[in-house]
Amino acid sequence: xxxxxxxxxxxxxxxxxxxxxxxxxxxxxxxxxxxxxxxxxxxxxxxxxxxxxxxxxxxxxxxxxxxxxxxxxxxxxxxxxxxxxxxxxxxxxxxxxxxxxxxxxxxxxxxxxxxxxxxxxxxxxxxxxxxxxxxxxxxxxxxxxxxxxxxxxxxxxxxxxxxxxxxxxxxxxxxxxxxxxxxxxxxxxxxxxxxxxxxxxxxxxxxxxxxxxxxxxxxxxxxxxxxxxxxxxxxxxxxxxxxxxxxxxxxxxxxxxxxxxxxxxxxxxxxxxxxxxxxxxxxxxxxxxxxxxxxxxxxxxxxxxxxxxxxxxxxxxxxxxxxxxxxxxxxxxxxxxxxxxxxxxxxxxxxxxxxxxxxxxxxxxxxxxxxxxxxxxxxxxxxxxxxxxxxxxxxxxxxxxxxxxxxxxxxxxxxxxxxxxxxxxxxxxxxxxxxxxxxxxxxxxxxxxxxxxxxxxxxxxxxxxxxxxxxxxxxxxxxxxxxxxx
Numbered sequence: 001x002x003x004x005x006x007x008x009x010x011x012x013x014x015x016x017x018x019x020x021x022x023x024x025x026x027x028x029x030x031x032x033x034x035x036x037x038x039x040x041x042x043x044x045x046x047x048x049x050x051x052x053x054x055x056x057x058x059x060x061x062x063x064x065x066x067x068x069x070x071x072x073x074x075x076x077x078x079x080x081x082x083x084x085x086x087x088x089x090x091x092x093x094x095x096x097x098x099x100x101x102x103x104x105x106x107x108x109x110x111x112x113x114x115x116x117x118x119x120x121x122x123x124x125x126x127x128x129x130x131x132x133x134x135x136x137x138x139x140x141x142x143x144x145x146x147x148x149x150x151x152x153x154x155x156x157x158x159x160x161x162x163x164x165x166x167x168x169x170x171x172x173x174x175x176x177x178x179x180x181x182x183x184x185x186x187x188x189x190x191x192x193x194x195x196x197x198x199x200x201x202x203x204x205x206x207x208x209x210x211x212x213x214x215x216x217x218x219x220x221x222x223x224x225x226x227x228x229x230x231x232x233x234x235x236x237x238x239x240x241x242x243x244x245x246x247x248x249x250x251x252x253x254x255x256x257x258x259x260x261x262x263x264x265x266x267x268x269x270x271x272x273x274x275x276x277x278x279x280x281x282x283x284x285x286x287x288x289x290x291x292x293x294x295x296x297x298x299x300x301x302x303x304x305x306x307x308x309x310x311x312x313x314x315x316x317x318x319x320x321x322x323x324x325x326x327x328x329x330x331x332x333x334x335x336x337x338x339x340x341x342x343x344x345x346x347x348x349x350x351x352x353x354x355x356x357x358x359x360x361x362x363x364x365x366x367x368x369x370x371x372x373x374x375x376x377x378x379x380x381x382x383x384x385x386x387x388x389x390x391x392x393x394x395x396x397x398x399x400x401x402x403x404x405x406x407x408x409x410x411x412x413x414x415x416x417x418x419x420x421x422x423x424x425x426x427x428x429x430x431x432x433x434x435x436x437x438x439x440x441x442x443x444x445x446x447x448x449x450x451x452x453x454x455x456x457x458x459x460x461x462x463x464x465x466x467x468x469x470x471x472x473x474x475x476x477x478x479x480x481x482x483x484x485x486x
Contacts, residue, residue, distance in 0.1 A: 089158040091165065092148055095136070102132030102139070106151045121150035124183070126176050141168030142365035149177065153184060160187035166196050170364040175199070192471075194219050233308045240301050240308070247298040318429060321461040327390040329354045330464055331376060336385035338371055345371050346383070353464070370400055373468050396462035400469045402449035406442040409452065418459035426455040 093109060100108070106118050119129055125146045131139060132147060139147070145168055152160055162181075166174050178199035181187065191197055197219040204222040206213040215222050329352040336349040345368035353359055361369045374380035375387060377397060405412070413420050424437065430451045441449065454470060 087158045089152055089155060089160050091152055091160055091162040092145075093152065098137040099135055101134065102136050102147050102151075105136055105147075106132070106154075109151055110154055112154065117154040118150055121153050122147070125150055125180055140366050142170065142173050145169060146173070146177065149180070158186065162187055162189045164191055165189070166191060166193045168365070170367075172364060194223075236304075237308045240304055243301050244298055247294050247301065251294040251298060318426060318458055320458065320465060322465070323394060323461050323463045325355060325390055325393065325463045330390045330393060332386075332388040333376075334386040336372075336375065336383055336387065338368065338375065338380070338383040340371070349385070355463075370468055373397075373466055377466065390463070393464065394462045396457045396460045396465045398450075398453045398457050398467040398470050402446055402453065405444065405449045405452060407440060409437055409439075409441055412441065412452070413456065416456050416460065418456055423455050423459040426458050427451060430455065 095105065096108070103115070103118075106115070107113075110118075118132070122129055122132070127143065127146045127150065131143055136144060136147070145165055149162075149165065152158070165177060169177060174193065174196050178196050181189065181200040189197070189201060201218055202216060204213070204215050204217065204219060206215070206222065206226070213222075213226075215225065331353040333352070334350050336346055337344065338346040345366075349372070361372060363369050371380060375383050376389075377395060410420065413423050427437075428434075432448070432451055432455075436444065436448060441452065444452070450470070454467075457465060457467065
């Protein structure tokens with residue numbers, strides 16, 4: 001199957017589902033809006049009732065300029081209150097200068113001299129106070145995330161719009177932030193970490209392909225309901241498919257019999273008796289009516305079928321193409337140590353990776369996971385110990401950082417020496433829209449850039465696939481099954 005054929009097959013799968021998770025503050029926000037709306041409707045109702053039933057009230061309203069314009073002004077104030085009741089705050093914020101101290105960023109973003117509020121939030125997030133007196137750029141990404149959350153939550157009049165706060169957090173950090181958010185009111189959260197979401201939200205807004213769902217509960221409850229809905233639609237779709245097939249066949253047979261009956265009108269005499277054309281015409285019309293009824297039922301079934309499966313997310317298979325190497329182990333590491341400045345990152349690490357092994361590197365933020373990967377790839381030579389790689393070992397690598405992706409997608413694919421058609425087919429399976437193929441990659445989101453790296457890696461046969469945080473900032477990769485062809 002070439003790329004054009006694949007394009008036609010997936011033409012109906014353009015948009016991806018994103019799930020937006022809302023904290024318990026969502027209904028609180030709505031209550032504020034509804035309160036002011038009730039006031040506005042009450043004034044409108046009183047005025048409307050008076051106009052309809054009371055001549056005196058009508059005269060009062062329209063004879064007195066003060067009364068008339070007072071009502072107009074009251075309505076405008078209420079509308080303004082509805083629109084201005086909450087200020088929205090974006091996370092992460094746009095920082096003008098990351099070389100500043102954390103405490104300086106607090107004063108810049110909040111304009112508040114009550115520093116104790118910041119330290120209160122830092123304590124809730126298990127962040128050492130001394131970190132806000134360091135240059136923000138020198139902190140780990142996880143520390144930066146926590147400090148920015150602490151800063152923004154010192155505002156008591158805002159509604160936070162939080163975009164993927166777990167991107168740079170380890171498992172312990174995610175638990176801490178989840179518990180922290182659970183205690184807060186006034187935020188809308190976007191995340192693809194299911195466990196994280198279950199710990200801190202009780203409402204879900206799901207933007208589907210052709211609909212929007214709002215549901216109370218956590219992510220798991222929403223997902224279970226979605227699966228039940230999808231299963232129902234699949235079963236209904238199968239039933240309607242069978243009905244349509246049966247109705248088509250019945251309509252065809254009715255048409256055949258109608259034609260046969262109609263053709264007997266001009267038939268020759270049978271035993272000297274002419275055929276009864278009136279009776280034959282009646283029978284023919286009866287069969288034709290039956291055929292039309294069957295066609296109507298068929299079209300109705302088709303219409304019902306078209307309303308199904310619009311929001312169902314299909315799973316696509318993604319294939320690894322591992323090469324066989326004659327030598328085992330492929331990688332051997334002995335007594336590996338590495339330092340970042342005076343701080344020791346890795347200490348006496350030893351392990352082997354053999355053909356067919358599936359290895360996960362686990363550790364907290366700053367424990368040296370990415371450093372270890374860079375040493376294995378030959379990108380970092382600041383270490384002691386022994387690292388042995390099998391001769392002519394081919395490694396397919398996905399880096400954590402995507403900032404270097406700029407320029408033409410086609411040119412990038414060609415530079416990576418991978419099959420363009422295969423790479424684009426994989427991108428389409430990852431819900432990569434065709435319009436993005438012609439865009440400069442600098443305009444891609446981080447998630448879209450990560451999908452490009454994944455597609456290139458899967459398009460490249462290798463002995464070992466090394467992926468550094470492949471799911472970070474990607475959207476709905478859980479829809480795909482990655483299988484080993486070996």
